[in-house]
Amino acid sequence: MCTSILLRYKGGEVLGRNMDYEYPLHYNVLYLPAGYEYAEDLYGNPLSGKYAMMGLCFENRDPLKDGVNEHGFMGCTNSFALFRNYRDEVDPEKKVNLSSLYYFNYALANYRDVDELVADLPNIHISKKNAKGEDVICPDFHYYFVDKKGKSIVIEPNKGVLEAIENPYDVMTNSPGLASHERRLKKLMDLEKLEDYNAAKNLPGGYDPISRFIKAFYLTRTHVEAKGRESAMENAYSILEALKMPRGFVKLKGNPDHSYTRYICVYENQVPLLTVRTSKNTRIFSLSFDAIDSTLGRQSFFLPERLELEPIL
Numbered sequence: 086m087c088t089s090i091l092l093r094y095k096g097g098e099v100l101g102r103n104m105d106y107e108y109p110l111h112y113n114v115l116y117l118p119a120g121y122e123y124a125e126d127l128y129g130n131p132l133s134g135k136y137a138m139m140g141l142c143f144e145n146r147d148p149l150k151d152g153v154n155e156h157g158f159m160g161c162t163n164s165f166a167l168f169r170n171y172r173d174e175v176d177p178e179k180k181v182n183l184s185s186l187y188y189f190n191y192a193l194a195n196y197r198d199v200d201e202l203v204a205d206l207p208n209i210h211i212s213k214k215n216a217k218g219e220d221v222i223c224p225d226f227h228y229y230f231v232d233k234k235g236k237s238i239v240i241e242p243n244k245g246v247l248e249a250i251e252n253p254y255d256v257m258t259n260s261p262g263l264a265s266h267e268r269r270l271k272k273l274m275d276l277e278k279l280e281d282y283n284a285a286k287n288l289p290g291g292y293d294p295i296s297r298f299i300k301a302f303y304l305t306r307t308h309v310e311a312k313g314r315e316s317a318m319e320n321a322y323s324i325l326e327a328l329k330m331p332r333g334f335v336k337l338k339g340n341p342d343h344s345y346t347r348y349i350c351v352y353e354n355q356v357p358l359l360t361v362r363t364s365k366n367t368r369i370f371s372l373s374f375d376a377i378d379s380t381l382g383r384q385s386f387f388l389p390e391r392l393e394l395e396p397i398l
Contacts, residue, residue: 095312100160102151109342126181136194136195161228167260184213199238254270300327
C-alpha cells in the first residue's frame with residue numbers, strides 16, 4: 086500500500102511517496118554510478134546504463150523502489166496486483182528482456198526524460214521466467230515517472246505489454262488501474278468545482294488504494310500553492326503525512342507484523358535532490374549528486390530509525 090504524489094511549482098516539480106508494507110524489511114539510500122551493472126537480463130547478459138541514479142532500496146540490494154537520476158528523471162514503483170500482468174516466456178524479438186524488479190533501474194539508467202522512455206517501450210519485454218524457463222522474481226508493479234521538463238507518465242502492464250498512460254491527476258496508488266481510479270474519483274466529486282465538495286464530511290477515510298487516490302488528489306489540488314522548491318517539498322511532506330498509515334492500524338491475517346508507512350521520501354527534479362524521513366525519526370535527510378564522490382562507485386547510506394529529541398535549552 087503506497088501513495089505517490091506530484092506537486093508543481095514555478096520552475097520545477099517534486100515527487101513524493103509513502104512506502105507502506107507489512108514485511109520486516111530494512112531499507113536504505115543507495116547510489117549507483119553510471120555504468121554500474123545492477124542486474125542481468127533474462128538471457129544472463131549484464132544490465133547497466135549511461136546515467137547515475139540514487140534512491141531507496143530494500144536490504145541494501147540494487148533494485149530501487151523510487152529514485153532519481155543525474156538528469157532529474159525521477160519516479161517510483163507501486164504495487165499493481167492483477168491477474169497475469171506479465172508473460173511466462175522471453176520474447177527474442179525484443180531488444181531487452183528483463184524482470185519487472187529491474188525495469189525501474191533500467192529506466193533511470195537509460196533515459197533522460199519521458200519521451201525517451203515512451204519511445205523505447207516497444208523494445209521492452211517483461212517476463213516471469215528467464216530464457217531457460219526458470220522462474221525469476223517479477224513483482225506486480227506499475228510505475229510513475231516525471232522528467233525535468235515536468236512531463237509525467239504512468240506505465241502499466243496490460244496483458245503482458247507495458248503501456249504509457251497520461252496521468253492528469255498527478256497521483257498514483259496501487260491497483261486497480263488509473264482508469265478505474267478516474268471513474269471513482271469523478272463519481273464522488275465534480276473536478277471542476279472542488280470548492281463545492283464538503284471534504285471535511287465526505288472525503289473517504291479508508292486506507293485502501295481507491296480511498297487514498299481520492300484523498301491524495303483532493304489534498305494536492307486544494308493545498309496552499311508552493312512559492313518555490315522548499316515550500317513544494319514542505320507541502321509534499323504535509324500531504325503525505327496526512328496519508329500516512331500508522332503502525333498497528335492495519336494487520337493482515339496470518340502475518341505477525343503490521344502494514345504501515347516505513348518511510349516518506351520526496352524527490353526534486355531540478356537540482357536533482359533526494360530527501361527522506363523514516364517512520365520513527367522526524368528529521369528530513371537529503372542527498373544530491375554533487376555531494377557524492379562518484380569515483381567511489383556504489384555507495385550505501387543508512388538512516389537512523391530511532392526518535393531523536395532536540396533539547397530546547
